[in-house]
Amino acid sequence: MKIRWKPLLIQFAISLGVAGLSALSTMNSMELYQSLNRPPLSPPGWLFGVVWTILFVLMGLSAYLVWITDSEDKKPALRLYGIQLAVNFVWSILFFCLQAYWFAFLWLLLLWVLIIAMIIAFMKVSFPAAMLQIPYLLWVTFAGYLSLFVALLN
Numbered sequence: 001m002k003i004r005w006k007p008l009l010i011q012f013a014i015s016l017g018v019a020g021l022s023a024l025s026t027m028n029s030m031e032l033y034q035s036l037n038r039p040p041l042s043p044p045g046w047l048f049g050v051v052w053t054i055l056f057v058l059m060g061l062s063a064y065l066v067w068i069t070d071s072e073d074k075k076p077a078l079r080l081y082g083i084q085l086a087v088n089f090v091w092s093i094l095f096f097c098l099q100a101y102w103f104a105f106l107w108l109l110l111l112w113v114l115i116i117a118m119i120i121a122f123m124k125v126s127f128p129a130a131m132l133q134i135p136y137l138l139w140v141t142f143a144g145y146l147s148l149f150v151a152l153l154n
Contacts, residue, residue, distance in 0.1 A: 018089050022052070025096075059132075108147050
């Protein structure tokens with residue numbers, strides 16, 4: 001498969017742009033996170049940036065694989081992708097900036113459902129693209145555990 005650089009770079013710019021905006025909007029909140037009562041298995045704060053960067057790269061690559069197909073199903077799949085990116089961005093603000101832990105947990109449940117819907121939509125277009133989203137779903141599932149217990153413990 002020949003790499004189509006322009007669509008690839010556009011998709012990376014979108015996904016990493018959302019990642020960058022999330023990081024900028026929450027960068028002063030990691031000290032707060034470290035001071036919270038956190039559940040067992042809570043990773044150190046620095047790990048979040050590493051994991052999210054990897055996940056946003058995978059998201060961009062996945063969206064690229066959908067974008068370059070000729071499938072009629074690609075537009076609805078990419079719409080779902082865009083919606084879940086926006087919901088993901090808002091979650092960071094709810095949790096870290098507004099400290100609305102219960103609402104952030106409920107919002108994360110919405111994100112989880114959207115990710116599953118996106119994976120199903122991507123599967124209709126590109127199986128590899130759908131599979132690239134599985135680590136994201138797993139991490140958001142783990143984030144749901146963390147979010148719920150932060151809400152319960154604080």
